Amino acid sequence: xxxxxKHTDREYEAELEKLKEQVLFMGARTEELLTQAMxxxxxxxxxxxxxxxxxDRQVDQLELxxxxxxxxxxxxxxxxxxDLRFITTTMKLVTxxxxxxxxxxxxxxxxxxxxxxxxxxxxxxxxxxAEAALGMLHDALDAFVAGNTELAEEVIERxxxxxxxxxxxxxxxxxxxxxxxxxxxxxxxxxxxxxYLERIADHATNVAEMVVFxxxxxxxxxxxxxxxxxx
Amino acid sequence: MTQSVxxxxxxTSARDSTRSSARTSAPPTTDQPKMRAEALKAxxxxxxxxxxxxxxxxxxxxxxxxxxxxxxxxxxxxxxxxMHEVVAGARVAGKVLLDHQDIYAPDVDPVRVRxxxxxxFQKPNPFPTMTIRENVLSGLVLNGLRPKDPGELVERxxxxxxxxxxxxxxxxxxxxxxxxxxxxxxxxARSLALEPEVLLMDEPCSALDPIATARVExxxxxxxxxxxxxxxxxxxxxxxxxxxFTAFFYLGELVEHDRTDVIFTRPSEKKTEDYITGxxx
Numbered sequence: 001x002x003x004x005x006k007h008t009d010r011e012y013e014a015e016l017e018k019l020k021e022q023v024l025f026m027g028a029r030t031e032e033l034l035t036q037a038m039x040x041x042x043x044x045x046x047x048x049x050x051x052x053x054x055x056d057r058q059v060d061q062l063e064l065x066x067x068x069x070x071x072x073x074x075x076x077x078x079x080x081x082x083d084l085r086f087i088t089t090t091m092k093l094v095t096x097x098x099x100x101x102x103x104x105x106x107x108x109x110x111x112x113x114x115x116x117x118x119x120x121x122x123x124x125x126x127x128x129x130a131e132a133a134l135g136m137l138h139d140a141l142d143a144f145v146a147g148n149t150e151l152a153e154e155v156i157e158r159x160x161x162x163x164x165x166x167x168x169x170x171x172x173x174x175x176x177x178x179x180x181x182x183x184x185x186x187x188x189x190x191x192x193x194x195x196y197l198e199r200i201a202d203h204a205t206n207v208a209e210m211v212v213f214x215x216x217x218x219x220x221x222x223x224x225x226x227x228x229x230x231x
Numbered sequence: 232m233t234q235s236v237x238x239x240x241x242x243t244s245a246r247d248s249t250r251s252s253a254r255t256s257a258p259p260t261t262d263q264p265k266m267r268a269e270a271l272k273a274x275x276x277x278x279x280x281x282x283x284x285x286x287x288x289x290x291x292x293x294x295x296x297x298x299x300x301x302x303x304x305x306x307x308x309x310x311x312x313x314m315h316e317v318v319a320g321a322r323v324a325g326k327v328l329l330d331h332q333d334i335y336a337p338d339v340d341p342v343r344v345r346x347x348x349x350x351x352f353q354k355p356n357p358f359p360t361m362t363i364r365e366n367v368l369s370g371l372v373l374n375g376l377r378p379k380d381p382g383e384l385v386e387r388x389x390x391x392x393x394x395x396x397x398x399x400x401x402x403x404x405x406x407x408x409x410x411x412x413x414x415x416x417x418x419x420a421r422s423l424a425l426e427p428e429v430l431l432m433d434e435p436c437s438a439l440d441p442i443a444t445a446r447v448e449x450x451x452x453x454x455x456x457x458x459x460x461x462x463x464x465x466x467x468x469x470x471x472x473x474x475x476f477t478a479f480f481y482l483g484e485l486v487e488h489d490r491t492d493v494i495f496t497r498p499s500e501k502k503t504e505d506y507i508t509g510x511x512x
Binding site: 009217 | 468497498503505507510511
């Protein structure tokens with residue numbers, strides 16, 4: 001991608017550049033939402049969680065703006081080849097980012113509920129999932145910016161690690177609930193947060209798969225799904 | 232299917248017009264080329280304008296030739312029916328096979344080649360002194376042929392280009408009385424009246440408005456069932472719309488040839504990518 005010359009039509013070049021910037025901004029806002037949500041989780045900060053939820057409105061608005069710009073470029077420029085792959089990838093990618101934003105809001109809602117309760121020891125295990133999932137999102141967006149398929153493929157591979165962390169958390173929470181019935185409310189909230197984070201990692205995987213398609217024109221989604229099943 | 236006919240003496244082949252119109256969803260292939268250029272070079276005087284092009288043209292498909300001005304795309308299709316050599320100082324080296332026979336073999340009659348490989352030009356060019364009917368028959372007349380039933384032939388050719396209903400009551404009017412789009416379809420009918428096997432089209436829509444263009448493109452889709460079509464176009468969206476295969480030419484060389492969907496979504500060559508995305512020069 002980066003080796004391509006600029007378009008002869010400067011206005012078209014500027015439209016594509018603007019689109020890329022908006023996607024990056026949306027990605028940055030989504031990352032910010034998740035980082036703040038996990039900070040609120042760690043610090044048991046209900047007010048911080050409430051404030052963080054407001055970022056999602058901006059993420060939603062960016063999704064609308066980006067979709068509109070994509071439609072405009074499709075209608076006016078009839079993009080082909082790498083430009084077409086960039087536009088179609090972007091249209092799908094923003095849906096994933098918007099969902100990630102929604103899941104971040106869900107995390108904040110659970111944080112607000114948990115902040116009034118005493119802490120549970122399983123918090124560290126949830127933080128571990130968050131770090132892995134947020135790292136995947138960050139690298140998937142970096143891969144998008146740089147057109148770096150090696151990094152994108154690495155992100156796709158890392159989804160298995162997040163799934164494993166999530167699977168390990170469940171028996172841990174189960175044990176807590178069996179030992180102390182009073183922990184059920186908190187443990188189920190933690191379980192939900194972990195599930196949201198595991199879903200965020202799935203969306204980050206989608207983004208990484210789209211990056212591979214955008215750069216190479218090769219759809220890797222089914223191949224990786226099959227290899228995961230084979231394992 | 233078209234019968235394979237010698238270029239040397241036999242009359243034009245009878246065509247089975249009942250060829251199945253069913254097209255499978257499988258991607259087209261060039262396994263059975265109707266034509267094939269092999270190391271084709273073309274010159275104007277000492278200037279080499281085609282530098283050894285090898286390109287198969289699959290039977291009953293549309294192949295689009297794209298590329299910037301001066302890349303040799305028009306010269307290429309003019310070599311496919313020996314029109315290039317009619318220009319003073321122009322010559323050709325290499326081979327062009329039509330049903331495995333080299334049309335440049337010494338004993339081949341170029342007039343016979345041009346009957347099997349017809350051509351439609353950029354500007355609609357009906358003969359101005361002829362009526363619509365005479366225009367359709369002109370190719371046969373100029374070849375010294377007398378159709379058994381001229382009326383039936385005129386109707387068939389005009390129906391094939393979806394012009395019959397528009398002109399059936401004014402067949403004796405001048406061809407130039409028609410609109411630009413109708414004139415171009417008349418010219419296509421004139422080519423089809425000779426029952427060619429391959430139809431070469433050199434920017435056939437560049438002088439037409441979008442509606443007339445859409446009609447010609449629809450016609451190309453229909454004609455593909457019975458003819459092999461090679462179209463030169465500057466309009467890449469047109470190539471994307473009508474062609475099964477697309478070939479990108481640059482500076483007299485074939486840069487890339489592949490299925491049209493591949494060329495316009497993931498071309499292999501950077502030059503192709505730069506050209507079709509508008510990053511050239």
